[in-house]
Amino acid sequence: MTAADVSTVKVVDAEQLPGPRVQGRRVVAVVAAKLGSAVFVLWGAITLTFVVLSVLPGDRAAIVLNIQSGQTTTRSAAEIAAVDAQYGWDRPLVVQYFSYLANVLRGDFGTSWELRRPVTAIIGEQIGPTLTLTVSALLLAWLISIPWTLLTAGRSRRTKTVGSAVETITAGLPQYWLGVILLLVFAVNLRLFPVIGGVGFVGTVLPAFTLAIPLAGFIGQATRTEFDRAIRQPFVLSARTRGMSDNGVRLRHVLRHALIPGITLSGWAMGALLSGAVLVESVFARPGIGAVLVKSVSDKDFELVMGIVILISAVYVTVNLLVDVIYTVIDPRLGGSR
Template sequence: MTYVLRRLGQAAVVLLLAYTVAYVLLAALPGDAVVARFASPELGLSPEQLSVIREAYGFDRPLWERYLESVFAFVRGDFGYSVQTGASVSTLLATALPSSLVLAAWGLGAAILLAVGIAVTATFGPRVIRRGFRSLPPLFVSIPVFFVGIVLIQVFSFRLGLIPVINATPVQALILPVATLAIPLSAPLAQVLIRSIDEVRAQPFVTVVRARGASTSWLLWRNVARNAVLPALTMAGLIFGELVGGAVVTESVFGRAGVGQLTAQAVAARDAPVLLAVVVFSAFAFVIINLLVDLAYPVLDPRLRGARR
């Protein structure tokens, strides 16, 4: 409990620093969201009307005053209102979050399965196949995400006609975005798994278990995998934290209304309240997921339970 409370205190400091840095950087940009949103000639607003709008959003007050007010508002759960749409930022996040969570969960699950398959084949497969599979992670990590998405759409939707782009069912609409996420995300997981499996296989206890007549599958799943999974678990936690904050490129390519697309629209409109809320939410997701990963370590490795006691 002391460890958890200490980590929660560190999380509060991280969230405050993330919010402060984002707030200062957004304030340092020339102009503001009101100018970007309402100063277009099509609207025909006068300078006096723009001043009234800026006053309504508080942009006419000193920076430190706005910062303190917004920090206390965030603590109360009040994220303000979007300059672009006028809607509550909390409502926008609550609407976009479920789609991003579903995509993140399925994308991470597919990436883990693909990474495990690559790592196991690259370690225990025939020699020629092992070399080929060990070269897959560098290849996957070097391919841009938007390129993967465009290629999958061209092949499976336009050429083969297997997955419709228009009027697709919820399941069909998930297949290509999940594959787009899984291919590049599996690369770091596979690299960490391959390296960890190689290191664990070189340990003396593996030689002893093999000398007792253990089969390759027994050695892999009962002895090697449990010790090699810890570094990959950390990597999976980081990846999932990133995905919860929104897969900006993937959601933009496939037109999914998630946190990533909300972020892209807020950046284009310089919608500071939405951007600040997304930054804080992403930092919160990273902190909580990493805390859960740290708490899972002693469950997977009894040696850490003994060290903790």
């Protein structure tokens, strides 16, 4: 190839590369599309939950009367009609839906008819322990998966098989079952932790491990695949020829590339951990929105259930949106592929 050909190729490549203004427009377009998708997902979660709660068996008005009186008896049609009119449950379902949606858009999530307090106040009191558990479980999952990946990925075939098998098994463990096993072993038999979990460090350990162990399996699987691919790249050979040790190459170079899929998975994990916290908090009798949600579902406390579902959905959508935006800003080409 002559010098003229080389210069021609360079000019063509430069013309094909989008300028900063074009790249900026692409980023804005991708971010706007993902924002619209996030809003649609959140609206879908609200709508689906509203419909499901509305068709659940049991008369809400009768439940309200029984809870207020402390007695479970058969209510008359007049009593039921009075409560339905008080809460607007006598209106058509479509009217109730759009009325609730309008209130949500104004930031009004209603009042819990059982606790007779605003839903936002109840969630504000209970969200702290749940977020503490969720964040602790996410950090713990990374602390488990990173050393395991460094120890088993990119090794001999037997070691890689064992590492992958352990990750597959842990990823499939049901959180409810795992929580019961940890509670029986470490709290009841060994008495190392309290049977009833609290908000302190000791009371958070077992619930956090219950959520973290299955998540560590998922993160490990995603990280392992990228780790095995990155360790065969030319930059690894270059680092080794410069005299860097195997552990140094793994920790300083390969792991940095392998963490990208796991970081992406963490966006999904936040929503999954919040959902899993509902069961885990019930197993360990731990304060948080989990116990509140379980009781509100059984009592058909419509507004409180909807508020908690919206919160979990909003966290999931927001975290994933932030991950998508960060990827798009770093490299606009990734926006269309994720």
